[in-house]
Structures are given as structure tokens and as C-alpha cells.
Amino acid sequence: MQLNKSDLEKMEQRYRATFINSLAGFKTALLIGSKSADGFSNLAIFNSLIHIGANPPMYGFLCRPDTVKRDTLSNILETNYYTFNYVKSEDYKKAHQTSAKYEREVSEFEKTGFTETYINNFFAPFAQEAVVKIGLRFEEKIDIKINGTILIIGSIENIEMNADIISEDGFVALEKENVLACTGLDAYYHSDFIGRLSYAKPERWPEKID
């Protein structure tokens, strides 16, 4: 099937949102933990972790200011600290439930059954059940003028995870913790490892290294 620009324009708006969101492919389901200056904690699912750089270690995510997830954005801009949490596949219903429109004063931790936890006095809350917990400090907000979305970049302050899933060369085997993946706004996946390949060179084909 071929679709052109005018076919996309003619799509009913909700259909197009579902189509373009899911067509964007697989991502890790990302639960962002944050807390307002007046102490209300928040946990919300995103699917847009962006690897910005390794030196220094920085991750980004995209935010639409008009969505239910604006609490996350305002907490980050207010307090500078937030967390990324990866959960196990079996927690997909709880993870999805964090997307419900709870009032600002209501904690998604309480409502969805993730346990609010703190590590080494880091300001923002983590989900205790998360198998990978990453604490970030806000670094930069980039306004994407073309459609009003916002790219939030943070530097990694701390990480808690199982050391057993890190290979000798630094590779993190997320599949060993059964980390939840997703597409679009409501579809969840489990990822099966195929293999790691050697560094590709023009003169020879890659080999399986793991």
C-alpha cells in the first residue's frame, strides 16, 4: 500500500495520531518520576528516551505541553531533578495506568501500585519495582518551534540496576531483566535477544559476538 501526503492529511485526526505514533516504532516504556516543589510526586509513562551523548552521559525526552503529562514537565522545570524508570514486561498494565489523567495532587505511585522510593537523598522519586533506575538533572530545554514540542535534556546523576546484566565491555543486556517495550500509546512488547555483532568494517561481514 502507498500513502502520500494528501492521504495522510485526509485521515481522521485520532486515526492519524494512532497511525503515526505506532509507525514510529519500538521504544522502551519509560516511566518518568518527578516531584513538585510543594511535594506532590508524579509518575508518568513516556516512550521517547533519546540518547543525546555518552560523554558526559545525557538523555533526552520529548514533551507535548498540551498533554496530561504537563505535571512532569512543570516539576522538572521547577525542581531540576527527575528519574527514568524501566519496568518489567509483566508490569505493563500498571505502567499504562500512569497515563491516566489524575489530578496534580494525586500520586500515580499510590494509584498504580508502584512504590515511591528515594536513593541517596536524590530529590526525585524512583519506582522501587523498576529494574533500571536513572536519576537525572535538568540541563537544557529546547523548544521545537515547528510544532511546539519540547526536548528536555538531562545529565545522568546516578543509576541503580543489577550489575549482573552488564557485560565486560559495558553492554547492558536489558532483555535479561525483561524490560518492557512499547509502540504508540497503548501497545506493549517483550524483546527477545537475537545477538550482538562485531564492529562492522568494509572488508568483512559482522560476526556474532554474543
Added chain:
Amino acid sequence: MQLNKSDLEKMEQRYRATFINSLAGFKTALLIGSKSADGFSNLAIFNSLIHIGANPPMYGFLCRPDTVKRDTLSNILETNYYTFNYVKSEDYKKAHQTSAKYEREVSEFEKTGFTETYINNFFAPFAQEAVVKIGLRFEEKIDIKINGTILIIGSIENIEMNADIISEDGFVALEKENVLACTGLDAYYHSDFIGRLSYAKPERWPEKID
């Protein structure tokens, strides 16, 4: 295991790159097709498709100007057109091989065995074997000053895919085409569908809808 900022700083540089890249989570393996103004075609693997917006439909990707993938960037800035291609899991070695440092005049299509193909006079080449083919027009280049990476945003001009994987509500079931996923720079995955969930509301838990 807990790691703090100073632990990350102390990591050997290549170890840290592997660690931070793979920790960033699952992504669809994305082959970007492009062609220089003087006619040299290029195909290169990226893992950073970013859903920018659905109305109008726009996707982004991140580019590090100092990598082997600079041909892709210069082709896009020169010609304005490029393609996103998703391939099947079984093509993971060919997909990885597109990351080898071929000379600018060498076509990764030829060297890796993907078939260069064109759709409706669209300027940039697609990989014929790709199960999802998306043609994009360059819209905006955003310099991320904090570390010199570049966000390239494009609007979707055309799409070719199997209509059978699109649900009634617009959802694209990429797993039905066995679309290749990856983490980091060299690890490949197959994704198993768990389920889609109903729109989350505070007053009730999500149900499986598919």
C-alpha cells in the same frame, strides 16, 4: 548496584559509550537512505527515530557530526530528501553492515545487499527489502549546543507498507512484519506482542483490547 556521577566519569571512554548507548533502551533499527546531489546513494543504520508530531506527521533523528554517518547528514542538507526503512529481524547482519566506514562514493546498498529502489519519482532511495518505507522532506535542523549533536526533523511525504498490518483504528502492528529492534550500537532484538490496552482513566484499570 549503584553508580554515581563520579563512577560514570571514571569509566574508560569506550566502555562508557557502550554502557550509556545500550542503557538507553530498545529502538527500532532505522536504515536511512539518502543520495548526494552528484548521485551517490547512501544507506546507514541509526537507532534514534523520534516521534515529533502527528499533525502534520513529522519524525526526527539525532546525528553526531563526527561519526561515519556524516554522509547521511550532508546528503539531507544538500538535497532535502531522505528515507526511513524498517527491515525484518532476519536482515540484522545486513543492517549492521551499513554502519561500516565505506567511502563516500561507495553505495552501502550494493555492498550490503539491500536493493536500491525508488518510489514515484521520490528523490531519495529506499531499501526494497524494507517492510516499512517512509519518505521524508527535511524541515528543520536543531543544533543541540550542549554536546554538538544535531536533531534533524522531517515531514512525511509518502509511505509504502503492507496494509494488512494496520488495524481499524490506525494502529500499525510492526511485529506482524517482524520488524528489527536494537539497543546500543550492536545488539539486535525481535519483539513479541504482549497486548494493547484501553485508554487509561483514573477510575478504572486498563483492559486488553487486542
